[in-house]
Amino acid sequence: xxxxxxxxxxxxxxxxxxxxxxxxxxxxxxxxxxxxxxxxxxxxxxxxxxxxxxxxxxxxxxxxxxxxxxxxxxxxxxxxxxxxxxxxxxxxxxxxxxxxxxxxxxxxxxxxxxxxxxxxxxxxxxxxxxxxxxxxxxxxxxxxxxxxxxxxxxxxxxxxxxxxxxxxxxxxxxxxxxxxxxxxxxx
Amino acid sequence: xxxxxxxxxxxxxxxxxxxxxxxxxxxxxxxxxxxxxxxxxxxxxxxxxxxxxxxxxxxxxxxxxxxxxxxxxxxxxxxxxxxxxxxxxxxxxxxxxxxxxxxxxxxxxxxxxxxxxxxxxxxxxxxxxxxxxxxxxxxxxxxxxxxxxxxxxxxxxxxxxxxxxxxxxxxxxxxxxxxxxxxxxxxxxxxxxxxxxxxxxxxxxxx
Numbered sequence: 196x197x198x199x200x201x202x203x204x205x206x207x208x209x210x211x212x213x214x215x216x217x218x219x220x221x222x223x224x225x226x227x228x229x230x231x232x233x234x235x236x237x238x239x240x241x242x243x244x245x246x247x248x249x250x251x252x253x254x255x256x257x258x259x260x261x262x263x264x265x266x267x268x269x270x271x272x273x274x275x276x277x278x279x280x281x282x283x284x285x286x287x288x289x290x291x292x293x294x295x296x297x298x299x300x301x302x303x304x305x306x307x308x309x310x311x312x313x314x315x316x317x318x319x320x321x322x323x324x325x326x327x328x329x330x331x332x333x334x335x336x337x338x339x340x341x342x343x344x345x346x347x348x349x350x351x352x353x354x355x356x357x358x359x360x361x362x363x364x365x366x367x368x369x370x371x372x373x374x375x376x377x378x379x380x381x382x
Numbered sequence: 383x384x385x386x387x388x389x390x391x392x393x394x395x396x397x398x399x400x401x402x403x404x405x406x407x408x409x410x411x412x413x414x415x416x417x418x419x420x421x422x423x424x425x426x427x428x429x430x431x432x433x434x435x436x437x438x439x440x441x442x443x444x445x446x447x448x449x450x451x452x453x454x455x456x457x458x459x460x461x462x463x464x465x466x467x468x469x470x471x472x473x474x475x476x477x478x479x480x481x482x483x484x485x486x487x488x489x490x491x492x493x494x495x496x497x498x499x500x501x502x503x504x505x506x507x508x509x510x511x512x513x514x515x516x517x518x519x520x521x522x523x524x525x526x527x528x529x530x531x532x533x534x535x536x537x538x539x540x541x542x543x544x545x546x547x548x549x550x551x552x553x554x555x556x557x558x559x560x561x562x563x564x565x566x567x568x569x570x571x572x573x574x575x576x577x578x579x580x581x582x583x584x585x586x587x588x589x
Contacts, residue, residue, distance in 0.1 A: 218450055226449075240446060247453045317436045330421040336437035365393040368430050375429070 199263035206254060218247055220288075224338060225271050232275040234322040242278055246271040257346040261347065268340070268348045272330055307317045320370035328363035335360055383416045388423050392430060481571035 197205075197216070225246050230239035247291075250257075250270050251371035257266050321329055334345045346353040383391075391413055409417070417424050446452075514524035 215450060215454070218453060223442045226445055229441075230443055231440070234441070240449070244449070244453050244456065248456050251457055292390060313432055314436050317433050332437065336434065337440050339438075353445055359470075361393050364434075367433065368389075368393065368426070371429060371433050372426060 200259060203254065203257065203259075205262060206251070214251060217263075221267055223248070225267065228268070228271055228333055228338060229275055229320070230325070231321070231337055232272070232330055233278060234318075238278060242271070242274050245278075255283055263313065265344055265347045266340075267365060268334070268344075269350070272348055273335075275330070276326055311327045315375050316369075320374060322365055323370060324363060324366055328359055328366060331356060331359045332363045383497050385416075385420060385423055388413055388416045388420070389426070392427065477572040477575040478568060480575065481568045484567065484571055 197213075199217070199220075202213045208298065220347075222243065226239060226243045227349050229242040229246070229308050230236065233239050233242055246267065251268070252368065257263065304344065324332070330349070331345060334340045335342075340348070342353050342356050346356045347357065351359075395409075403561070417427060513528060514526060516522075516528060
């Protein structure tokens with residue numbers, strides 16, 4: 196099996212089959228990432244396709260000191276962030292401005308939630324997080340990338356990535372707790 | 383340690399503690415001690431464990447079947463610059479050059495071609511045999527088409543032949559025939575080459 200750099204060299208030489216091979220290698224990861232950042236299949240599919248189209252067109256800008264994986268994730272994340280920005284979703288995320296310390300702690304939720312129900316709530320809560328926090332959560336916890344790789348993808352210092360992750364997890368935890376506590380209060 | 387500090391510490395956890403969060407034993411002793419005392423935090427911790435487990439184990443969704451095709455369709459102009467430019471004159475002339483060389487070879491091959499022999503060829507045993515085969519396999523439409531073709535060629539050759547002979551002399555006819563043939567071949571081969579090249583590129587691009 197050819198490595199990414201060999202495939203890239205072949206694509207640059209005009210081998211279109213190599214590009215298809217590269218799509219097959221990355222499409223599941225890219226689609227998964229876009230789906231979790233954007234929150235719906237339609238947008239995710241479009242953003243994934245945009246990612247590969249932009250990657251192909253920008254292949255000449257790919258410098259081989261980075262791994263192809265990092266580079267295509269960067270294209271993917273930028274595509275998603277542009278998409279979110281264009282839809283002005285940031286403005287809807289009022290929680291972004293709320294300091295973590297001010298979020299209320301809630302009573303303990305029921306010990307065991309139905310897994311599917313919890314899953315729905317977790318992803319629903321994640322969708323309401325600010326895009327930058329959601330992105331680091333997806334890259335770290337879902338795509339299982341290392342801090343260093345995430346830092347290269349997002350072009351930020353590693354310390355900032357750790358801070359983002361800390362805030363992202365805190366907000367997610369609070370959002371999930373808040374959903375349950377709200378139901379408890381209603382009940 | 384109070385609840386607020388417990389939660390801050392919980393959020394600050396990093397790998398490898400975070401990766402082993404399914405067990406409270408992964409927590410630092412102070413946090414474990416708080417968990418033993420605080421029921422609310424135990425519930426929060428349990429929910430936090432489940433939340434992270436959901437993220438960590440989130441399976442990749444199924445992709446649409448036409449995912450690759452849609453990307454390639456969007457890249458069609460970029461992927462096939464040669465295909466887009468396949469019918470420009472420059473390329474046609476290049477192939478015409480090759481075809482001309484081929485035609486020239488054929489020109490010499492056909493130089494001594496006797497057009498009258500064509501009539502004999504269409505009445506030859508081989509032509510008769512073809513008609514018999516077509517009749518035998520019941521290809522009536524093909525047989526009729528073949529017979530019409532033979533009839534047309536037989537009628538055209540003497541007419542055009544006598545016209546050219548009258549106009550340009552007896553030597554002109556085989557030359558005119560050969561020249562026409564060569565031009566036709568040149569054009570056909572050039573066009574076919576361009577189509578063939580586009581087709582090969584298209585086939586090789588398919589996943």
